[in-house]
Amino acid sequence: MSRRVPIESQSVDAPLTSSATFLVLTINDQPNSVSTVRSTLASVADLTKNVAIRDLNASFACTAGIGSNVWDRVTGLPRPAELHPFKEIKGSKHTAVSTPGDLFFHIRSERRDLNFEFERQLLDMLGTSVSVADETVGFRYFDVRDLLGFVDGTANPVGPAVDNAVLIAEEDAGATGGSYVVVQKYVHDLQAWRTLSTEQQEAVIGRTKLDNVELDDAPDGQQQSHKSLATIEDADGNELEILRDNMPFGSPGEGVFGTYFIGYSRRLWVVEKMMERMFVGEPEGMHDRILDFSMATTGSVFFVPSATTLAGLEEG
Known part of the structure; x- marks a missing residue:
């Protein structure tokens, strides 16, 4: 009789840190690229330990994600039920664009140098099998505020609610312990934002700026705030939460100011x-x-995927 191997999840619920690197890669079309990627993904846990041991108080963690277009080739496993490429959403004025990405690494700790070292070792292992589609370095800004000046991530689940919001369970047995993650880079027009009064900014966000108090929703049929539009409920009126690890990024010298949105969810459709x-x-x-x-x-x-699944890729 075979013994069931327990499923261990990746560190999607790692604490918010002062520094993070968001790395999106594409796999190059050349011999051995996929085997190199598979081997590297299977080694993420060992590489994480190798870097984390240098400062056990730095809360170092890394989560690795795999895109829809390469899932079959890289894993050879059944596809998670909702996995598909990012769907472009085109409104009358603004568009949520879809951009390339085969692999994603969310690298975070209290020390920028640890993130740097992990990324260096990771890319050394991957070599010419990948190309960097996007590399963004985020930082914590004051009391967890974004560069628009508001506290970010207030609606995150806490405690036991995190696993229920983020980790797949019996509804998709082949993906148990895994999570969907959506990433977007938002670049802010701070000059235009600063032309608004504090009260106008608060109406856009749906919270007070100084003390982060939630404002009432607008009546149905009227303009809703960001807070209201980003809240999704089920048929019974229960809020379906996601876990956000957003971070500011930018360069005043280059005039770039932004927020890196990253949302982990048990249900992709919610995001x-x-x-x-x-x-x-x-x-x-x-x-x-x-x-x-x-x-x-x-x-x-x-x-x-779960850490158990990721470590098993080497055997596939």
């Missing part, structure tokens, strides 16, 4: 519905006003 409400509007035509000041420049979907 997609959120995007639809933001870009198309609810009701249609009343898009999220934050988009008048923040433009999405990337958009990709990945599946984060």
